[in-house]
Each structure stands twice: as C-alpha cells, then as structure tokens.
Amino acid sequence: MKIGKPQLLYAAKLFISAMLAFALAESIGLQNPYWAMVTCCVLSNPVSGAVRARATYRFCGTLFAGVLTLGLSAWLSNTPVLLIVAAGLSSSLMLGLSYLDRTPRAYFFQLGAITMMLVAIAYINHPDTMFTMVVTRVTEICLGILAVTLVDSVLFPSSLAPVLRTRLKGWLADLARWQEDSLDGKGSDAQADADRIRLLGDIASFNQMMTTLGYDSSVDKPTRQAAISIQQRVLQIVPLLSAIGSSIAALPVGLRPRLQPWLNEVRRQAVEPAPHAAPSVSLLPPAASLSPWETLIVDELAEQVEQWLTLWAEVQQLNAFLDGEPLPAALQAQMMRSRVFSPPPDIGMAVRMFAGILTTYALLCGLWYFTGWEQGANMVLMGIVAIAFFGAGDNPGATIATFGRFAAIAMALGALLSYVLLPLAGDYGSFLIVMGLFLLPLGVWAASNPLATLAIALSLSNVNFQGHYAPNNMGLYLESTTGTLIGVYFAFLCAALFRRWGTDQVVARLMRQDAQEMLRLNRHVTERDLQRYQARALDRITALGSRLAAVGQADRSPQLLMRLKTAIDLIRLQQAGALSPGASPNAGLPAAFRQLSLHAEAPSALLGQIDVGLQQAWRQNDRRALRPLTRLRLLHFPTALHWNP
Template sequence: MNEMPSGRPDSPQTCRAARQALTTFLGQPGTKEDADAILFSVKSFAAAMLAYYISLQLALPKPFWAIVTVYVVSQTSAGASLSRGVYRFVGTLVGAVATVAIVPNFVNDPIVCSVILAGWIGRCLFLSLLDRTPRAYAFVLAGYTTSLIGFPSVLDPGAVFDTASLRVQEISIGILCAVLIHRYVLPKSMKGQFAGKLSATLQDARRIARLALAGTPEDNRNDRHQLAADLLMLRGLATHLPYDPGSATLRRETLQLIHDRLARLLPLSTEIEDRVRTLGLGHRDQADELTALVTDVAAWIAAPEAGQDETAAARLIGRARSVQAGLTKHATTPVDRVGANLAGHLAEMIGLIHDCDRLDRSMITGARSPKAVSLYESEPAKGYVYHRDPWMAARAALGSIVAILSGCAFWMWSAWPEGGTAVSILGVCCTLFGNFDAPVPFVVKYIVGSIWGVLISLVYSFAILPQVTNFAVLVAVLAPAFLIAGSLQARVPTTFMAMGITLTIPILAGLGTTYTADFAAFLNTAIALFIAVGFAAVSMSIFQTVPLEVAIDRLLRLSRRDVGRRALGGAPNEARWTSLMIDRTALLLPRQRAVGKTHTDVLDDTLRLLRIGHIAGQLRKIVPQVKGGAGAALRGLLSTIAACFSVRRSTSPAELADLDRRIEALMAMVAASSHNSRWRILDLLIDLRFALGFTATAHEEDPAHDR
C-alpha cells in the first residue's frame, strides 16, 4: 500500500530521463547518420516504385529505366535532388538529340559511327572536367545517354529515334518522381546543412586568426589547409541552394562576399603569424603599444559576441591604424617597419572577421544589402574560382575515346551479339568515373556491387518473381533488397558499391511490362556487364589514371607559372588569384594525405606561392606610379621573380639569395625617396621578404630587439 505513492513522484523524473536519453541517443552522429540513410532509402524506394507504376500505366517498353533513374538522381537533400534532376534531364535530352543526329547519318558505316559517338562522349567528359561544379553532371549525362542509346543502335539505326524518345520519357518519369518525393515528403533542407558548415567554418577562421596572433605555426598549419577544403565544400553546397525550398534568403552576392573575406584571411593569417614570431611578441613582457594591440585583438577574436559590436571593431581598426602610423613615422630600424607592417595587417584582419560576422547575420535575417559592410574595402565580390586544367581534362577524354574504340574494335571483329550492350556500359563507366585521378578503386567497388546485384537478380528472376501476382506484392518482395541497397548508397564509403546493386537489379531482374524470364538472355547480359566493367577498369588504369605525384607536381608547376605571370602583369584581379590558389590547395589536400609523408610541405608551398603572387600582382600595379631608378629597380625585381618562378623548374638557393639582395637594395632606395606611395611599397616589399622566407634580417639588424 505504501509503495504506490512513493513511486508516483518519480514517474515524471523517469519520463524526463527517458526523453533525455532518447534525445541524446538520436543526437549522436552515428545514430543520426543511420536515421538519415534509412529515410533516404525509404523515400528513394517509394519514388522508384511510383515511377515504375506510372511507366507501367503508360505502357512504356522498358520501365526499369525509370527505377534506375530514381536511384541515380536521388540525393540526401531536397535541393541536391532537384538540381541533379534538372541537370540529368538536360543532359539526357541533349544526349538523345545528339544520338539521333549521329546514328542515322552514318547508317552505312558502323566504324565511322562508332568513332563519332566515342568522340562525342569524350567531348562531354572533357567539358564536365572543365566545369567542376555540380552542373558538370549535365555534361556527364549527355555522354552517358549517347553511350546507352547509340552503341546498341549502331547495327540497328532504324529504331534509334523511337529508342531515344522512349528513353527520355522513362528517364523523365524517374526524375519527376524522385524530385517530388524528396522535395515534399519529409524534405531535408540544405539550408540547415549549409548554415551549420558555414558556422563551423567561421569558428575555424577565428581559431586560425587567434593562433596566428600567438605565433604558433605548428598548431595552425593543418587548420589553414582544412579551411581551404571547407571553402570548396561550401561552394559545392551553395550550388544547390537555389534549388532548395528553404533557402530563398541566402543571396549569391552575400555568399561571394563571405568567401572572398575568408579566402583573404587564409594567407593573411600566415603573414601575421610570421611577423608575430619574428618580433617575438608572443614572448614579450613589455607593455608597448604593439604588444598590447596584439593582446587586445586576440581577446576580441576569442569572444565571438564581440564581433557583433561594430563600434568595438571600428575602434580596434582605428587603433591599429594609429599604431601603424606611429611606427611608420618614427621608423629607424627594420623592426619598426615590420611592426608597422604587422599593425596594418591586424587592421585588415579585424575588418575581415567583422565583415564575415555581419554577412553571416545578414543571411540569417534575410537582409537585402550585404554592400552595407564598410569596415573592409575590397574589389567587387568574385566568389569561388575553380582551377581548370584543359590538358588534364583532354588527357582523360582522350583516354576514354581510346578505351571505347578498343571495345568497339573487339565487338565488330568478333561479331559478338551483346557487344553493343557491352560497349554502351563501357562508355557509361568512362564518363561516370572519369573525373577521378585514380578511377579504378571506384570501378572495383562498382564491380563488387554488380556481383551482388547479379546474384540478387538471379534469385528474383527465377525464384521470387514467378510467384508474384500483383503490383502490391511485387513492391513488398522488392523492398528488402532496395531498402538495404538504398541505405548503403546514402553512405559515402559504400555509395559506388550500392549503385552497382540498385542499377543492376532493375535491368537483370526483368522489371519490364510483363514477366519474361530468359536464363540465356540473363546470362548474356550479365557476361556483357562484367566484361564491360572489367575492361573499363583495365583501360582506365592505362589511359585515365593519373599518379598522385604527377597530379601534385602539375598543380605546383601551374601555380609557379601563374606567380610569374602575375609578376609580369597577368591575372591582375587579387580576389580571383587568391580564390584560385585556395582551390588548388583544396585539390592538393586529399592527394597529399593519400601519398603520406612524401609531400608534407606541398600545401605550405602552395600557400607561400599564393602570398608571393598576391604581392607581385600588387607591386606590378604600382610600377607605373614609380619613376626613376626606383621604378627601374622595381621592374627588374618583378622580372627576376617571373624568371625564378618558371613553370619548368624550382627556384635555386642562389636565385633566392639574389632576390633578397634586390629587395634589400630596393627598400633602401624607396625609403630614401619622397614618393607618395613609398610606405605602401615598403610594406609590400616586407611582405615579399617574409613570403620568400627571409625573416632573419629584421631580427639581426636590431640589437634592441631583445631588450
């Protein structure tokens, strides 16, 4: 009798504890990933069955293409699914039109027809590799569709128009169903994902700035490299935002402004770190103005809420400019000039960080005028700039053409009845996997998935489907395989393996308008699949694989070449140059990790080249204003930089020593002149010495440095 009352007061606490435990469990990264994968799988399967049902009702001859399309188009977010669907539709339509234009015109010459089809596919791959945005998927699909429709029609060109028309209809139904389900059934907005990534990136940027003020490069170098990769990821997410139902307030110009400021902050943090370490500010006990300024800026950065106070930011910027002016006016030693240079960089960094905070808030509130930012003056926003390499893209495209033509030669020489199907699959592999430096591991994952797909299809075709009597039962029996495969497709490590399952079952299991199991046809199609994918792996390892060391070396050589071009006046836009080099850093990061310790300094070299090119470009803009001997010396210095950073070779120690002597002599000439821009030129020359690695002079020439 006494136990009941004592238990009641505990029941609310028990419920709260249970809810808290459930919330904690669901909030764990692993649990959330599983839940997202399951939701994606259920929605994709629902869209696939809806597309299949509509195709059956319309009596389309190969409704399984609608199922395949759903799994190719479906993405984990509503915006990405819609954008991918739009790109796939455009690519499919263009590819179908191209196929109809090519095949009938070469009806009497299959060899020429195959060459032209292969050339079209290679061109589509080339354009997709140059684009490097999610829009590149449209080019991939233009080649993909031509391969699927064109090669099976080479020996039967009379049906190519009907085939292309039906394929577009089937694929369009799959696209429509995938987009509708992912957009309106428990949609996952990309805005939240983008906002979370942007918030984390801004926090990382503050940490990078704070560590730079402490002068600790060992703690900061990995963060800087990761920031470059995060900016690339943000750009990829931002591409899908216009298609996302919840992203109407995220404006393109605001995103570009944030990117430009974060991009500038990356090399600027290195500049500040070098000067703090050289001046020993992190170890000084004196309360001089510069040390106090560094301390106060670090405290301001460490308190994110302070970034919302425009008055505090403006006051810090004014104070930094005042310290810079004082040290510049009374500069008697190299250390004074370096201190003034540091103060100027601090003012710029404060403005950058404050602007990022304001722009971030403007996105949250939906403000229309990001141009209201006034603490940091810069050129108009450029946004992310992609590195594009036509030579490497042409290499991959040529490799795909050679592989496809080799397959065509074997097909026509052997008169293999399934040869057209095999070559079409080969062309699909060349376009789908052609954007990787080393595509073979991904092709192997796809082969593993295809093996599972064939085995599952075998069971369905000859054991389960003969017992199915209506559509509802068919959905029920297909659910286990597709739900498991769809869940695997939502996870990055198993995406390609899962695609091997989801793209194989609809075709091999005979999900057509009627049940027509034919073991011989099943076996022939499976053999064609494995021969085609296996040949694709072999040919891509020969013709389309780029060794990581080669890819790394080419990115570095192109960066060195562009430094020389900027020194000679090419590529004058500062924001574009900075963003381009950050993209190259983001491209180098996964490659550097893959090769391990062989290229530990590659990323630092890229950021150093970024700084040198940035400074050289700014000096080149000043050249027309500088007359006399100083102007001639400045032009000579820039010409020497252009020669030293040749694309064909690295800079020797002797060349670097000559550069240092030239810079020192030019600094003496400029300091003694009365030119209006002399302090600006001195600042840039100090920046250049630090970027080149000459930091000892300022320390050694000032005996009072350690007082």
Template sequence: MLQNILSFRPKPVDWIFSIKTFAAAVLALYIAMAFDLDRPVWSMATVYIVAHPLSGVLASKAVYRVLGTLLGAVVAVILIPNLVNAPMVLSAVLALWVGVCLFFARLDRTPRSYVLMLAGYTVALIGFPSVTDPISVFPTAIARFQEITLGILCATLVGHIILPRHLGPVIAAQIDGWMGDVAKLVIESFDADMDPDQLDRDRARIASDLGELRGMALHLGYEKSRFAGQTRELQALQSAMASLLPVCFAVHDRLTALKAADVKVPEELRRLCDDIIKHINQESHDPALVADLHHRVTAFRDQIRQADDWGGLLMINLCDRLHRLLDFHHDCRVLWDGIRAGKAPSDVLGRWYGAAGAEGMDRDANGAVRSGIAAMVAVIAVCAFWIATGWNAGGTAAMMAAVGSSIMSFLDNPVPALKGFMRYTTIAVGGVVFYNLMILPGIDGFPLLVLSFAPYCIVLGVFMTSQVTYGFGLAMVVNLVMILNLDTTFSSDIESILGGGVASLIGFAAAAVATALIRVVPADQSIMRLVRANWRDIAAVARGSFAHGRLILVRRLLDRQGLILPRLAMAPQRRDTLVRVMPEVSIASALYDLRMTTLFTNKRVSDRIKVLLRSIARHFEARLTDPDRLPDPWIVEEVDNLLRMAVSDLAAAERERLVLPLVALRRTLSKTGVPRLRKHSGGGMLPAQPTIMGETA
C-alpha cells in the same frame, strides 16, 4: 570497402531517405508500366541515380539530368541514321562525342558539369542499342527521355513533399562551424609560440572545407529553404572567409619574426592584439568596435611610421595585416548576418562576389584531355571487338564503357572505384539470378512485386547516404534493377541476363584499363601539377601578365591548397609541399602590390622594382623544371637594397606603399638574417641564407 560496410551505422534520417527513395522508385515503375513504356526499369533506376538526401541537390541533379538526356537524345537521333552503314565511323563519332563532352564536363567544377557528362553517355545509351535497327532510334530516344524524366519527376516530388531535408540548414550549420574555426585560427595566429605544424593543418583544413561551400550554394536555387536564391551571397562569403587564411598566416609570421629578432612588442600593440582576439571571438558583431580597433591600429602605426629598423618595419607591416584582418572579418560577419536576414549589403557583396567565379578556381585542362581520350579509347576498343566478333551483347558493353569512363572521372584515380563497381555488379548478378529463379516466378501482381524488392532496396539504399559506401549501395540496386529488366509480364531468360551482366563487366573493365593506361595520375604528380600551376600564376603576376585582380589571384591559389589537402592521404611524402605552398598566397600578393607600386613611384625606384620582379618571375619559371631551386642570392640583396632606399630616400606615402610588400617578400626569401637598413661602412645587410621560395610568408 567491406570494413566500411560493416562499420556503417545508419541514423534514422538515413532510413527515411532510403524508404522515400524506394517509394519514389516504385511510383515511377508503376506509372511506366501503366503507360506501357518501352523499358520501365529505366524510370526506377533513374530515381536511384539522382537520389540525394538533400532536396536542393536532388532537384538540381534532376534538372541537369533532364537537360543532359535531352541533348544526348537529340544528338543520337541526328548521328545514328546518317552513319549506320559505316559502323567503324559511327563508333568513332560516338566515342568522340563521349570524349568531348567529358572533356568540357571536367573543366567545369560545378554541378552544371552533369549536363555535359549526361549528354555524352546518353548518346551511347540510346545509340548503341539502335545500331542494328536504326529506324527505331527516334522511338528509342523518345522512350529513354520519357522514362528518365518520369524517374526524375517521381524522385523530385517525393523528395520535396515527404519529410524534405533542405540544404539551407546544413549550409548554415557548416558556416557557423567554419566561423568558429576561423575564430580559433585567429587565436592561434596571434601566438608566436604556436606549433607551426598545427597551424598549417588548421589552415589547410579550413581551406579544404570552404571549397565545398561554392558547389553546395549552387543547389540553393532549387529548394524553398530560407536561403533559397542567395547563391551569390554565399559564394561571396566563401571568398571573404578564404581571404582570411593568408592574413592569419601573415600575422603569425610577423609576430614570429619579431620574436626571432629579439624585438620587444610594445605593450600598446599587445593590448591591441588581445582586443582584436576578443572582438573576433564575440558572438555578436559590433561595427562600432571594429571602427575603434581600426583607429587604434592606425594610431599605433602613426607612432612608428618613420621607423628605419627591421623591427619597426615588421610592426608597420603587421599593422597593415591587422587592418586587413579586421576588414575581412567584418565583411564575413556582415555578409553572414545579411544572408540570415535575407538581404546582404550590396557594397560588401559586390566587393567579394567577383572573386567567386570560375576565374578563381583551378582548371585541370590536362586531366580533362586525358579523361576524354580514355573514354574514347575504351568505347572504340569495345566497338571494334563487337564489330569483329558480331557479339550480340556488344552494344551493352559499349554503353557501359562510356558510362564507366564518365561517372568516376572526377577522381584522380578512378580505377579502384571502377574495380569496386565491377565487384558489386558481379554480386548484383548473383542477386539477379536469385530473383529470377526463386522470387519472380511466384509473383502475381504489382503489390507482391513491391514487397519482394522492399527488403533488398531499402537496406542497400541506406548505404547511399554515406560517401564511403555510396558506390556500393548504388551499384547493387541499379544493376539488379537494370539487368532484371522488369516489365509488365515476367519472362525468365537466364542466358540473356547472364550475357547482359557479362557485357556490363566487360564494358567497365575496358573503361578501367583505358583509364589506368591514359587517365590515372599518381597523387604526388597531381599535387605537383597544382604547385606548378601556382608558380605559373606567380610568375605571371611578377611579369605583369596576370589578367585578373588581387582577389581572384588569392582565391585561385587558396582553391589549389584545398585541392592539395585530400591528396596528401595518398602521397604523404608530399606533406611538406603543402607547408611550402601556403605562403605562396602572400608571395603573390606582395608581387601584385609591388607591380602596382611601379605606377606611383619615381622612375628610378620603378625601374629597380621591375628588374627585381623579372628576376623573381624567372626563378618561378625555372622551378617548373627544378622544383627545389633556390632563389638567386641577388634577389635577397636587391630586396634589402630597395628596403634601405625606401627607408632613407622616399617620402612618407611612397615609402609605406613600397615597404609593405617588400617586408612580406623579404620574409619569403629567407628565414635567417636581418636586413641592415641603416647605411654603414660594413655593408648593406647582415648575412642571410636564401631558402626555397615559398617556405615562409
């Protein structure tokens, strides 16, 4: 962290943010003191807790924090008076509430989770200080709610009135950048000689970046930028852009397969691919050109519709992917143009928004349970020590155990962040002692108080603008303010201050220990959980038990790819896992299409497809315990048998419906060997070596 702090170079906008935040904090402190609120520092600290450089994010955090604080205050008022005579039961109930709230907060991967998290540890913030005086719980709850709401209002007003920085332009710049990245990816995907590792990195990076858009779009309803109120449209755009990634993967794979099979790509198809590249890289979007390209793709496919060789089937499949590429890219451009114009087409919006909901996102129920249990254990352990020893500052330690278990729970391994918070708290205690002994005794009046805090808060507030130094800046400011416990009159009580600082450290230490023992999952295990979740969904698709449509299926698998990427930095030995996971979107889509084909084809073919699907489902279910399990060679043979049957025995429409997913699936089963599609005396196919399912698309 020290290296990050020393290398940080703030920009003018960072200084503006820090000055605005300090101004809002001072305003909140002044109003709280003027109205003689119970603990004015809560208002000042709240400003820093909800502060964000972007006005939309700031406003949404403010709303969620008010709601969470209100819910927590109500629960505290209900629980404390009724259970105060049974301290162990009260501790257990409060710990259970914190854990349950954290569990549901972890399941909700949107900014709304802040409501439940706040509701959980707000009960601890209000409840534990009131245990020794239960009659005061209602006034304390009212005071906390007033102080926190005051801080939120001041932060929001200052953030929106003084040089506001809206979220909309930031999102617009990112989308333009992603559009450019997708256009570059298309160029790379049409190059059969492109380095596969580079393609994997580019696809993974785009998938990871797109994951940010969904959460950012949720904040747009809280600001007045040009994109305000277009959350649904932006989430639909995210789904459409994400769906381009597996299509690009498939295009590159089919071209690579044609080259590996020594099949010469017809000049007409080459020109068509070049024109698609030119179209996608144009700055302006021409729907008429899209229609013309679709017509040319269809015309070429009609020329090879009756092909009965592997090269011909690959080109038929490639034509289908080109249609999808044109359609998905057209929808992206139309949505983006409509969003910028303030009116996205309803038909395109309806097509993609359904895949943007919670069903299309991964949920880590196991991680949520572990987080909840870790929070419960940390709070109960501190409470048991508090009750057994009669420690005066035990309530503060219990509060910090609840807070520490909650605020870092979104990380795979919160322990390093908690340790960092403890280090920063220790440094802040040194600052508290300095201010208490050297600065505050000489302060007379609010203006001097503001001047004395300005250098410290403004300099450290700048660090809150960077993700890598945010925790340092926040901890240094908030801990100083809270431990000093500023009020209308100055009173120096070093023993109490140091006791509160030590209690805070013990609370965070309890959270860190409980988290390390219960919650922490190594990065490689986290990656494999995501991979196994993919396999379960793929098996469900093969068995016909997947309850959602194709777009949600694709979106969910792509969401997991985006979650895997940042974890690879901590588990580089799993880098090949990402390469193997990427084609699983194509695998799932092919199985989904095969399942749908059984509804339209004759019973003889349908029964054989169902047997194949059950075998593939068993393969993926077996990989849950044996990740490197190879597919049964019979699966490869049966795919080739079905391909041969489709080529020789089925009518044109039924033939194409079956060939498209079978060709894609055949490419996932083996990178070597070519299926023998014409009947001959030598057997049904050329030798093929099965590989790990998911290695290609």
C-alpha cells in the same frame, strides 16, 4: 555501416519513388518501364535541393542527347559505321567537357553522353526504330524524374538551410581561433596546419553546395548571396591571417612589447560585433623610436591588420544578417552582386580523359565489330561508364577495379532478383513486397556508399521488368555479365595510356600549374584578378594538402600557405612596377621563388636581392614596393640580421 533515421529515410524515398515510377511507366505501356526505376536510383539524394539539381541536369542532358541522336541517325542511318564514329566522338567530347566544369552542371554532359550511347549504340542495327526508342527512353527517364521529385518534395521534403548555418558557424569559430593564434604570434604545429588545410577544403567544397542551393526553395536568394559573400571574404582573410601570424612571430624581441597595446586593441576590435574602425595609430610606437627596419615592419603589419579587420567586420555583419539583422546599404548591394566562385578547369586532365575515353570506345567497338557479339553494345557502354566516372582519380586503376567488383555484385543481385525473388510475385501487391525486400536494405547501404547506388541501378538494368514475369535466358544474362566485366577491363587498361597514376604525380602536376600561373601574372593585375588568383591558389592548396598527407608528407603542408603569401607579395611588387625588367633589382624574384620546391629553403642570395630592392624603394620612398619586400624578407628570412638603409 551506420543505420539511423537518415539511412532509413533515404531507403524509403528510393523505394517509393521507384515503385511509383514503374507503375506509371507500366500503366501507359512503355517498352522498358524499368528505366524509370533506374532513373529514380540515379537521382535519389538525401537533400531536396540536390535531387532537383540532378533532376534538372538529367532531364536537359537526356533531351539534348535525344535530339542529337535523332539528328545523327537521320543523317547517317544508311552508314552504321559512320554513325558509330559520330556517336563515339560526340559522347567522348561531352564526357571530356564534363571535366572542365567542377560543379553539378557537369551532370548534364555526363548523363547526356551516357543516354546517347544507350540509344545510338544499342539500336545501331535498327535505325528504323531509332525515333521510337529515343522518345520512349526520354519518356521513361522523365517519369523517373517526376516520381523522385514528387516523393522528395511532397512526402519527404528536406532543406540545406540547417547544414548551411552549421558550416558557416564552424568556419567562423575556426577563423576566430586562427586569429587568436596569429595575434599571439604562435608558431604553427602539425595539428594546427592540418586543421587549417581541412578548413580550406571545406570552404572550397562550399561551391558545390552553393550551386545546389539554387534549387532549394527553402533557402531564399538573400540568404544564398550572404553565404557566397561570406565565403569570398573568408578566402581573402586566410592569406592575410597567415601573413599577420608570420609577421608577428618574426617581430624583433625589442619591438613586440612596444606593439602590445596596439595588438590588444586589435584583439578587442576583432571580438566585438561593432562596425570596423581602424585601431588608433596613437597606440603604435612613436616613429622616432623605431629603426628603419622596425618602421617597415610596423607599417606593413598595420596595413595587413587594417585589411583583415575590414573584411572580418563585413563577415560578422553578413553573419548577423543571416540571423535577421539589417545590413548597411552599401554592403547589401555588394552582397547581391556576389557570384559563386567557379573552380578553375583542368584543361590538361580533360584532354587526357577525352583521349582515354575515345580510345576505350574505339577498342571496344573494334572488338564488337570483329566478333559480332550480341552483347557488344553493353560491353561498350560499361567500359565508357567505368573510365568516364572512375578514371579521373589519383589512382584510377584502384577505383576502376572497385567499380568492377561492384558491377559483379550488381549482376549477382540482379540474378537473385530475376530468378529467385520475382517468381514469388503473383500480383502487384506481392511484387511490392518482393521489391521492398530487395530495395530497402540496398537503399540503406546506398545512403552511406555511393557505389551501392550504382550497384542497384546496374542490377535493375539487367532484369527484364515488364507488366508480367519475363526473365532473360540465363545464358543471355551470363553473357551480359561477361560483357560488363570485359568493358571494365578495357577501361582499366586504357586509363593508363594517357596519364601517370599515383598521388605523387598529381602533386607534381599541381605544383607545375602553380609555378606557371605565378609567371603569367604581370603588372597589370587588378584587385579582381588578385582575388581570383587567391581563390584558385587556395583551391590548389586544398587539393595538395590532402594528397601530401596521403603520401606521408604532411610536414610540407605549411609550405603551401607560405607559397601563396609569396605569390601575393610578388603580385603586389608587379602592381608597384618594381619587377620591371632592366634596372629593377627585383626583376629576378619571380623566377627564383618559382623554382623553390615545397621542402627547399630560400637561398641566401635571395636575401641580398631583397635587401637591394629595399634599398632602392627606401631611397624612392616607394611604400607600394617596400611593404611586399618587407613581407618577403620576414617570411623567408625571419632570423636574418635587421635591414639597414
């Protein structure tokens, strides 16, 4: 574990905000002041924008859950069983909805559901005190939010601006190297493919930062909009670069030397910061000297390069704008209209998680009902936390088991604090020393391990903090620990009921999603729809790339970009009306390419089908169909004999 300035600073912020929150809660006489401390642990983050984002969503989620709980308890206060059912359905639905939003906004649903369980379930037998408990809990959490925000903004402010510029510069440097390789027609190797998949992953994860930047007061709106615009253009450049590299690598031997002057001009324009101007067509080989197949190759390559240089010039201008240079009025207007790309919701996963959470809740509530155990509420809560926060990974069994180990560690730490350290504190000064000995080392650990933050929160939740030393009975504490572990065990079992575990299962599911989306595309797809599809496909590629490496199939990663390029060319054929059912020879191409797996080569029958389509488009002089058909032939059959009309 690395210990440096960031880790020490994080621990200091956590300790100061927790002690401030506890002092405020205790001074106004709140019933459970330790919840203000727990809130500080949950909200702490090394970056100010992330703290404010979490604080906002935590407050809104808590307030919403409080109002909903009061409404349900007022309506169902005389029927506790129905209240349990209504609270379980509401909480499970909120947690399921959190999986539809892959941004920090999901925090609203997650914390709202947990808050509802903390109040509605824990005090189900005392409906007369429900209103008081909701108000008290909301107040305690708000004090924690206030303390964290105050310490983070006033004492230790930080900004994402340096991180933003570093990441953008890293992207542009990686893209510049990719561009050089593409123009040189270099074949990809395993390392280059892995680097490019990592680049795509970094670009895709940028959405999280963009949402957080909205709460970072040190980053103004034009800067955020410029970063969003760069991301959108980079997402469009990636498939273009890949297609250009494939086309140049597949150039006929006799054509490459004749294209070299034009390629040199393209390379020169790519490295110059001047606004884009199309490479002179006079540098291209004369049309009379080209065969029909070479004519098609040159035409599609010139089109791809034109699109890439236009986007790359805009990226350079936007990057210069971040350094203080002015922007053209038209580009600035486009920039200010840009919106953060929202990752596509995985409805299937959300439904399965909802079913797993609801089943866990029902089983644990049934056990609580039939045993009448006093720790039943704690058991239900910890089971839901385990499956909701740790049950969505590729291997939920391992992550839930890890959570169980950290929960056991947290209970041991809570016992150490409650029965060994706190008896040493006789006044507030000595209490600060004891809490410093406890929180500061754990804060350093939590800076590099998010589960350690959870361990701190759990340990503090099980210590009966008051204005004076009033520890729980040891037997009660051990019962609470047992309830926690039983809840985690039930979560482990229920996580396997509605989904299959394993990275290979996730890979298969993502491939099915990709194939289904390819078939849903039709001839009425607009350019905006195409951009959205590219963004969604690149999001899937990043998810698949890391998983293929994890299962020892990294050699299949190059096929991911090939599949994306194939889909884009099929969309272009759709837009050209060349895939209409009936007389079109291309009508069967989408289904044929959809059936190809990542490791399968295109069958030779597809080559004949593409050639027939080229023949028809050539006779009709349909360039909108000729270009994507040419790219499909170059991409899947680079060594095939030249096509002739």
